[in-house]
Amino acid sequence: MNFLEERILKDGIVKDGNVLKVDSFLNHQMDIALFNEIGKEFKKRFKGNKINKILTIEASGIGIACIVAQHFDVPVVFAKKAKSINLEGEMYVAEVESFTHNCKNQVIVAQKFLGEKDHVLIIDDFLANGCALQGLIQIVQSAKATVEGIGIAVEKGFQPGGRIIRNLGIQLESLAIVERMDSTTGEIEFRVQEG
Numbered sequence: 001m002n003f004l005e006e007r008i009l010k011d012g013i014v015k016d017g018n019v020l021k022v023d024s025f026l027n028h029q030m031d032i033a034l035f036n037e038i039g040k041e042f043k044k045r046f047k048g049n050k051i052n053k054i055l056t057i058e059a060s061g062i063g064i065a066c067i068v069a070q071h072f073d074v075p076v077v078f079a080k081k082a083k084s085i086n087l088e089g090e091m092y093v094a095e096v097e098s099f100t101h102n103c104k105n106q107v108i109v110a111q112k113f114l115g116e117k118d119h120v121l122i123i124d125d126f127l128a129n130g131c132a133l134q135g136l137i138q139i140v141q142s143a144k145a146t147v148e149g150i151g152i153a154v155e156k157g158f159q160p161g162g163r164i165i166r167n168l169g170i171q172l173e174s175l176a177i178v179e180r181m182d183s184t185t186g187e188i189e190f191r192v193q194e195g
């Protein structure tokens with residue numbers, strides 16, 4: 001079991017509706033030493049990839065992305081969410097359905113921060129149905145930039161996002177993949193990963 005799986009077992013709480021609450025260390029209160037370990041691990045897993053930018057989505061991806069970026073020594077761009085936007089200037093826009101909030105958002109990135117020369121590592125805290133990631137991939141494609149890989153802290157392997165993204169042929173690295181969880185017993189089971 002790796003450091004993140006251990007922490008999820010210790011402090012994660014399984015809620016009804018397939019929601020894993022990790023707000024004591026990941027996406028409300030943030031354990032920066034843990035984020036640093038996450039950064040180190042992604043740096044190892046994407047060692048051979050030429051990465052010059054990290055892309056994430058507000059809000060909960062930003063903290064992790066910033067610490068990961070220190071390990072790659074590259075800037076972070078975060079896609080902004082907007083319910084309805086008056087487009088000003090040149091923007092890339094994608095539509096994203098939110099798993100946790102059950103609504104649709106547009107996500108936007110200013111064109112000046114992403115272009116065809118960029119080799120992008122996408123970082124996010126969770127992968128569930130894959131809508132957030134598909135929106136970010138669409139934005140990278142609109143910019144004619146390259147997705148070098150995707151780093152996720154927690155993937156819920158029983159939801160379809162991971163399969164959808166891997167089928168696109170993108171290198172997707174999830175540090176913890178929850179195979180099964182039960183809100184009545186609180187049990188959490190992880191997928192056994194190689195390495």
Ligand code: 5GP
Nearest residue numbers: 018019020099126127128129130131132161
């Ligand atoms: P997706 O677009 O893959 O369905 O959902 C990804 C987003 O939903 C993540 O960025 C995360 O903010 C949120 N999310 C999805 N599932 C969970 C969950 O079980 N727990 C928490 N805390 N956030 C989740």
